[in-house]
Amino acid sequence: MNRGPFLFLGLFLILASSWTFLLKQSNEEFGKLTALVDEEQGGLLPRGVKGPAAHGKELYQELGCIACHTQQVRVAAGSDIERGWGERQSVARDYIDQGRVLIGNMRIGPDLTNVGQRRSDEDWHLLHFYNPQITSEGSNMPSYPFLFETREIVGEPSANALSLPEEYAVEAGYEVVPLREAESLAAYMTSLKVDYDLDEAPKSNEVMAEELAVALENAQ
Numbered sequence: 001m002n003r004g005p006f007l008f009l010g011l012f013l014i015l016a017s018s019w020t021f022l023l024k025q026s027n028e029e030f031g032k033l034t035a036l037v038d039e040e041q042g043g044l045l046p047r048g049v050k051g052p053a054a055h056g057k058e059l060y061q062e063l064g065c066i067a068c069h070t071q072q073v074r075v076a077a078g079s080d081i082e083r084g085w086g087e088r089q090s091v092a093r094d095y096i097d098q099g100r101v102l103i104g105n106m107r108i109g110p111d112l113t114n115v116g117q118r119r120s121d122e123d124w125h126l127l128h129f130y131n132p133q134i135t136s137e138g139s140n141m142p143s144y145p146f147l148f149e150t151r152e153i154v155g156e157p158s159a160n161a162l163s164l165p166e167e168y169a170v171e172a173g174y175e176v177v178p179l180r181e182a183e184s185l186a187a188y189m190t191s192l193k194v195d196y197d198l199d200e201a202p203k204s205n206e207v208m209a210e211e212l213a214v215a216l217e218n219a220q
């Protein structure tokens with residue numbers, strides 16, 4: 001008897017059922033997640049990446065920033081919260097509005113999930129992109145001078161020209177001006193913050209204790 005067709009059918013069924021299970025299981029777990037509507041915390045959460053920040057997100061992908069940076073606060077690793085990278089663990093709902101999720105898997109530099117909270121000044125980011133040594137001496141991050149234009153000052157200096165420290169200053173009569181790309185990337189950086197609470201991601205005990213201590217102090 002030729003067992004070929006049965007063997008084929010058996011293999012097909014095994015593969016098909018495991019695929020179905022895989023898809024169904026993840027859809028059950030994550031597929032139905034929706035944004036949270038919470039007026040107290042400012043409406044729809046997460047808030048989404050919009051405007052220049054969305055352009056900045058595209059550049060983040062094009063320039064390969066993901067090779068050195070993650071966007072996921074982990075508690076299993078123990079110290080992400082101690083490092084000051086976030087107040088709570090990242091969960092699936094934090095990512096639902098992001099077309100492409102940029103979690104990353106290399107941490108040559110700090111996690112950027114909340115970089116907009118600890119570094120909210122776009123000018124800091126612009127100087128840092130132009131040359132990381134200006135803001136962070138000894139940094140391993142590459143510089144991105146092609147996001148800026150060095151040009152002769154005609155009349156008044158431009159309002160958005162970088163204020164470079166003396167040792168990095170360009171020739172007298174010239175200024176360094178961020179291109180739209182640099183500004184979008186800085187806008188993306190300052191937009192990155194998870195400053196809302198989700199029931200499924202409670203803050204760590206340490207963070208809650210700290211908040212309680214501050215509240216008690218204020219109450220006195």
Ligand code: HEC
Nearest residue numbers: 063064065067068108109110115132136139140141142189
């Ligand atoms: C070769 C690895 C590498 C690449 C590529 C890289 N970075 Fe970094 N980045 C670092 C390191 C290391 C630091 C820490 C030192 C510093 O602040 O410069 C850092 C720091 C940062 C910080 C400050 C974070 C903080 O908590 O202070 C930001 C913001 C940042 N990088 C954004 C970017 C962006 C945007 C890109 C892509 C345009 C990028 N990085 C590409 C390695 C990298």
